[in-house]
Amino acid sequence: MAFESLSNKFENIFKKLRGNATLSEKNMDDMLKEIRVALLEADVNFKIVKSFTNDVKEKAMGQDVYHKVNPSQMIVKIVHDEIQELLGEDQCEVNYNKGGLTSILLLGLQGTGKTTTAGKLSYLLADKNKKKVLVAALDVYRPGAIEQLEAVIGKTSADFFSLGNKENPMVIARKAKEKALAEHYDVLILDTAGRLQIDEGLMEELRNINHEIHPEEALLLVDAAAGQDAVNVANAFNRDLHLTGVIMSRLDGDARGGAALSIKYLTGLPIKFSGVGEKVSDLEPFYPDRMADRILGMGDVVTLVEKAKETIDEKQAEKDARKLLDGDFTLEDMLRQMKQVQKMGPMRSLLKMIPGMPKITDEQQEKAEQEMKTFEAVIQSMTPYERKHPEILRFSHKNRIAKGSGKTNADVNRVIRKYEQSKEMMKQMKNYQKTGRMPGGMKGPWGN
Amino acid sequence: MGLVSFLKSKFKKSDEAKVDAKEEASRDTYSKGMEKSRKNFASRLDELSKRYAKVNAEYFEELEEILIESDVGVDLSLRLSERLLNIAKEEKLSEPKDLNERLIDEMFVGYVTKGEAIQNEIAFQESGPTVLLVCGVNGVGKTTSIAKLAYRYMKKGKKVMLVAGDTFRAGAVEQLRVWADRLGCPIIAGKPDSDPASVAYDGAKYAKENNIDLLIVDTAGRLQTKANLMQELAKIRRVLSREIEGAPHESFLIIDATTGQNGVLQAKAFKEVTDLTGIVITKMDGTSKGGIILSIRDELGIPVRFLGLGEGMEDLQEFDLDKYLYGLLLGEKENA
CATH class of the missing domain: 3.40.50.300 (P-loop containing nucleotide triphosphate hydrolases)
Incomplete structure (x- = not known):
């Protein structure tokens, strides 16, 4: 379909790739083709598109995108940076004739x-x-x-x-x-x-x-x-x-x-x-x-990639991922992940950066951030042992935690339920993707 | 006989038959105005067929390039070149010249079959005023096109009246008034920033009472993404239809020939608000190739009715697909 955003097109290519996490040269060519169409539909001159896609391919090869965690996003980023570089710095100043007209x-x-x-x-x-x-x-x-x-x-x-x-x-x-x-x-x-x-x-x-x-x-x-x-x-x-x-x-x-x-x-x-x-x-x-x-017709997905790279400690993320896949996922891990995402900025601006994501209202935004705080308070009111083994929690434990965190018993139950869901999700993912790595530590346990 | 040979023979014949001077003159303006667009496309096609003795993959790639660079649009360009590739295979054609002719055939057939039969002239009502609503994004030449259209139909003996519905842009009403004075036709204008729908209402009322044949309603330029402005346009349309049955009978979208692929989105958005019956492409005397003509028809089935080829009020031509494609393929070489 014409005028579809580049990110949608990429998504479609990646749907075909399921279970095949790495990028091949063939997939790369498909992607370059989509980039070419996107640029042409944006009315970039044909000749420029031609040399531009060649440059991108070279750069992508040079950076060895095939082994990156999320190759499609890496390519988008290369394209984006390349365009931005070509467009140059902000140069919005008027050249004044100093002291004259x-x-x-x-x-x-x-x-x-x-x-x-x-x-x-x-x-x-x-x-x-x-x-x-x-x-x-x-x-x-x-x-x-x-x-x-x-x-x-x-x-x-x-x-x-x-x-x-x-x-x-x-x-x-x-x-x-x-x-x-x-x-x-x-x-x-x-x-x-x-x-x-x-x-x-x-x-x-x-x-x-x-x-x-x-x-x-x-x-x-x-x-x-x-x-x-x-x-x-x-x-x-x-x-x-x-x-x-x-x-x-x-x-x-x-x-x-x-x-x-x-x-x-x-x-x-x-x-x-x-x-x-x-x-x-x-x-x-x-x-x-x-x-x-704008030329690529997409949300600010690149900023998201960059922010994620800056804030997520890659080693820790890998460790988390391995833990998750081993089914050894604790409440502490869940909290750490949440915090990592929090570091990337307020929820709303994060969601805004993800193309195709529905706009969330102020109300929803506040709710999401409130929820995050509740989780943190509840988890931190547990003893380290409880955090590792939430299955031992009885009514009296929960009462204590609720009081300590200033939350209700229902809040505590919600945290635990969420944790169970996350753990279950992780197990399913493990079955689904026996080999390969998790796509970074970006997916929060509260799911999206 | 292939389509191109048919077109050629048609033109040759009319040359020999010494068409009357008027038609001759009309074709002259057309040729002159279109010179730039055709020269480029045609000479490139021509050059392409000289460089390749036989067509191959690179040939089709270059063909695609020529199409895209004419603003034909990626989607349609790819489809055309793929279609040609299949034709070459099926019919075992390898001469570039043959394929170039087939390309024009494909464009012609594609255009003609994409929508209803095309009648360029405004379809007049049997009784009562015929209403033409003119819309478009900012700066495409709506007001100038209206003046040209008014001139065209006044010359045909119609009573034409203008409605200055652009109450927003500073100077817009003055601009149309200057034209109305030059043309000597009545004009209804509102105060700056007044509701354009009320101006349209006044215009419709006046037109009914004064036996006007053609009421042309100018509207402010609006980007198709501005929801409130598109609502305003819908309101103008509603008011017109309430006052005069079936109005607006024609809705023209004005598009600048230099517009790229956004032209399709423009047409799509305006079509949702008022049932577009035609497109006027302006500024065809530049160097752009107006490939948007083909992609809009391809995607939305809306025909181009007129082309603006200059700044004078007589610089408006009926769109003629034959001439357009003939010009694209053959250039001025054989036309001279």
């Missing part, structure tokens, strides 16, 4: 959101960063464009500059700059008309404006839904105008925005901002890691 030219195809973004940038620079900002309307072609810009700028503290639609845009740009210099503005934003990169006349006009103004920033607007052609557009604008960066618009939709990766890969231009809504405040810095998740 900073000019910002906004460019792009028609309908990519230049005027809206002019408003958002003005809000960011004038209202938030307290700069003195002048915004000039250079779109003399599209009916209503000047009125639109004026209305948008009216919502910010920036000033608006227009000479109507009868004047040549280059002349408007020059006069705007004269005014900005004379009146000591910090920033001049120039909102140009949308144009096709193959429209020679209009591109010539842009070159002239560029020559006249020498802007510190020439930013290209790219729609998050842009297709395979986005790289040609970016290349053409970059060749003619020496762009300094890109702004992705409409990242609040469900487009995966693969164009960001393509453009960055081919032009090296930093992606500085992302538009995430229709209000003037809806401009965010560009986050390469979020973009990587």
Whole structure:
């Protein structure tokens, strides 16, 4: 099915793998194929996808993923890191002309959101960063464009500059700059008309404006839904105008925005901002890691893998796993496991990172955390012997434990029941998977 | 006779027969506007068939690449190339040129059989106003397309009226008003931030009372993921249908030709809110190949009705599958 998330596709591959915990080269090829489709469906340029999947394969071989605890997640992580690396660091700073006027030219195809973004940038620079900002309307072609810009700028503290639609845009740009210099503005934003990169006349006009103004920033607007052609557009604008960066618009939709990766890969231009809504405040810095998740169409599964790696002591986890499989699983082990998971962060943010996991409400979240506390209190109120041999617990023991932990007898019974269930589950798993290891110590005994 | 030879002969014949100047001119704009998209796809196909004396696995891989790079979509591209591979095997075809022709055949048949028969022109009601609802995501060219459509039907002697239903975006009403003035057609507009459904109501009422033939309702651009905005669109549709029986009779989705695979999701989401009867692809004069035309039809069965090929109000063309595919395959070489 088209547009299925990558994680779902991987899950399906792994379903076929049951009982065959390690990854073979054949499985790896299946996975790379899915990665390729996911990237193409995200509108990453074809050529880039090709070299990209090759890179990933090499990296995966180099890291010997076949013997890792969870190879599919490792591969996702490699893909994710690779995309993130390609997208580069956060570079959301405007290049200011220190001590002088900073000019910002906004460019792009028609309908990519230049005027809206002019408003958002003005809000960011004038209202938030307290700069003195002048915004000039250079779109003399599209009916209503000047009125639109004026209305948008009216919502910010920036000033608006227009000479109507009868004047040549280059002349408007020059006069705007004269005014900005004379009146000591910090920033001049120039909102140009949308144009096709193959429209020679209009591109010539842009070159002239560029020559006249020498802007510190020439930013290209790219729609998050842009297709395979986005790289040609970016290349053409970059060749003619020496762009300094890109702004992705409409990242609040469900487009995966693969164009960001393509453009960055081919032009090296930093992606500085992302538009995430229709209000003037809806401009965010560009986050390469979020973009990587988005392109792959998945929850933040990588962060989960990383967190799990950081917090779970691998040796201990292995020991636990072996113990579990031997049926030698005590309440202490259960508690340790729970704590390990707790270290990874609040339940809700953990669940959020698992793709396909239903969103849990505040209420459920609180309940889950409360439950964890109850377990801890109850188990810690037992004697070490009781923790190892909960089967000896009689009513009087339970009474004492309940009192000691400030919980009820029912709570104590619930803990023990949960423990029995976990133990039973472990036994079943042992039968199911006689060889191989447990998938880390990640599965808590309260099950999921 | 294969489909392609049929198309060729059709075009050759019409050349010889010296079609009237008007149709000639129309094809000129079409050719010029589509030049970029076709040049690329066609020259690459052509180049591909020159490089391979016989088709092999790499040939099909490259074919797939050309399709995907035209925004045809992964799924459909893979299916097309697989289909061709089977054809090559079954019919023992090995000449790239033959297979390229079969590719166009497959695209043609696939498009035609995916939905109802296609009629590009708006289907007018026998009596009372015909209502056309125009929707789409932000910045695709809804307002400009409306102006072009209005111009087209005014020229055909219809009484056209516009409803400026985009009360949200600053400057949107002004933009449509400028067009209405240029065209000399009536327009109903609401105040900024007023309920677009009430503007639609006013428009429908006026249209009924003034014997308007075609009422075109502009709407604000909305991302298909914004539930409340999609609700608003549903409300506009409901109000229209309450005022005029069967309205909106046509619902067009406007899509930018440079849109990638998200175009399919856009069409799917809008289709859920209002029964889309057609798609207008705008900005076809860029370098993108508009492969989304094929994937939307393939996935949802919605036909493309018109193409926007420039900024003037006459720059709107009926979508012609023959021409589109013919152009894709043969490029300008044989057209010159």
